[in-house]
Amino acid sequence: MRHVTGAWFRWVGSAALVVACTGALAAVGIAWRHDRARVWEAPRFRTQQFVRLAGGDVPDGTRELWLVAVNPRCPHCSQHLAHTLVARRAQSGVRVGILLVDTPKPPAAELFSSVGVDGLWWDERETWRRRWGHRIYGETMVFDAGGHYLRTLPPGFDRVR
Amino acid sequence: MPLAQTWNAVPSASRRRSTAPLKAALGLAAIMLVWWLTTRQQLAAAGIDEAFAGSNLPQVPVTLLAFASVAGRFTGLALEAAFYLAWWRSWGAPFRFGRFFGWIAGLSLIDAWALGLRAIARDHSGALATWLAPLAGIDLLRDGPPGSASSIQLAFGTLGITTLARIGLTAHAQARETGRGFAMPVLLTSVVWLACRVVTWWTLDLARGASPLP
Numbered sequence: 001m002r003h004v005t006g007a008w009f010r011w012v013g014s015a016a017l018v019v020a021c022t023g024a025l026a027a028v029g030i031a032w033r034h035d036r037a038r039v040w041e042a043p044r045f046r047t048q049q050f051v052r053l054a055g056g057d058v059p060d061g062t063r064e065l066w067l068v069a070v071n072p073r074c075p076h077c078s079q080h081l082a083h084t085l086v087a088r089r090a091q092s093g094v095r096v097g098i099l100l101v102d103t104p105k106p107p108a109a110e111l112f113s114s115v116g117v118d119g120l121w122w123d124e125r126e127t128w129r130r131r132w133g134h135r136i137y138g139e140t141m142v143f144d145a146g147g148h149y150l151r152t153l154p155p156g157f158d159r160v161r
Numbered sequence: 162m163p164l165a166q167t168w169n170a171v172p173s174a175s176r177r178r179s180t181a182p183l184k185a186a187l188g189l190a191a192i193m194l195v196w197w198l199t200t201r202q203q204l205a206a207a208g209i210d211e212a213f214a215g216s217n218l219p220q221v222p223v224t225l226l227a228f229a230s231v232a233g234r235f236t237g238l239a240l241e242a243a244f245y246l247a248w249w250r251s252w253g254a255p256f257r258f259g260r261f262f263g264w265i266a267g268l269s270l271i272d273a274w275a276l277g278l279r280a281i282a283r284d285h286s287g288a289l290a291t292w293l294a295p296l297a298g299i300d301l302l303r304d305g306p307p308g309s310a311s312s313i314q315l316a317f318g319t320l321g322i323t324t325l326a327r328i329g330l331t332a333h334a335q336a337r338e339t340g341r342g343f344a345m346p347v348l349l350t351s352v353v354w355l356a357c358r359v360v361t362w363w364t365l366d367l368a369r370g371a372s373p374l375p
Contacts, residue, residue: 029363032367
């Protein structure tokens with residue numbers, strides 16, 4: 001009788017482990033399916049969409065605006081911004097700006113005064129995440145002088161694969 | 162057995178038992194050191210120092226990044242060992258956590274070696290990557306601009322002979338621990354690997370949204 005009870009408990013233990021793992025897998029799968037079915041708005045850079053903290057409008061002679069998505073609490077963002085600033089040196093007519101994302105209150109603009117970017121904007125309405133569907137901090141979105149979206153460069157894009 | 166032999170055998174077995182934890186600890190420390198050096202090498206290849214040198218931004222402590230990476234890897238190994246422990250114990254099989262953890266920590270050196278091979282392939286011409294791809298991972302065959310890789314390509318990109326060796330040896334370690342055949346452990350380990358890759362694929366997609374992957 002004790003042998004039968006022990007075997008039964010072992011069977012229940014195995015079944016519980018399988019059900020828990022399969023359930024977790026199914027939950028991630030459902031979330032993934034739902035998220036992939038969403039349609040995002042095409043990005044367009046309009047200065048009035050964001051709160052300007054430093055810098056001016058996109059100046060004449062600008063070929064491309066590279067906008068780096070930075071979260072103040074992200075430890076890697078300063079590293080990716082540094083990479084972007086170095087990569088910009090090899091380009092002509094490229095301006096680099098910072099878009100502060102996912103932050104309810106922007107940090108003081110003076111914190112970025114020595115960084116050497118051409119503009120600093122705060123995404124107060126969470127356009128970057130909620131309307132454009134972008135989520136990776138440190139990426140660089142590239143727009144033309146008219147604010148039309150060209151492409152997005154991932155963090156560390158200047159590294160050789 | 163003569164009495165003299167018995168007297169000699171007891172202290173020797175006892176000494177072996179008493180030095181075993183020390184040997185295991187030293188082995189784990191050596192494996193951690195290998196991972197530490199591998200991680201530092203990867204961070205150096207990312208060119209963090211050069212990037213900071215060319216800007217006015219404050220330096221991120223690379224040592225902290227490396228420490229977090231190694232700690233995360235060993236936490237993952239402990240979770241892997243805990244899963245197999247729960248599985249085999251639930252089937253009534255004997256299974257020692259510490260011994261199995263030591264085994265898979267040692268087997269993780271295969272991953273470190275594969276990472277080294279991938280770094281070599283990246284630093285050299287495309288021909289070398291083609292040769293190393295079956296060994297170190299099929300995504301060495303992928304070509305394209307940064308950000309062009311899909312989540313599924315990244316999730317399954319490390320599949321190669323080293324991955325198959327890791328799965329086979331992990332299954333072998335379970336077969337040794339449980340005293341059962343090789344078939345069930347290899348099936349279990351393969352299913353776990355596949356499930357982990359699928360979860361990685363979906364999680365990467367959830368994390369990136371419309372953003373390209375690094």
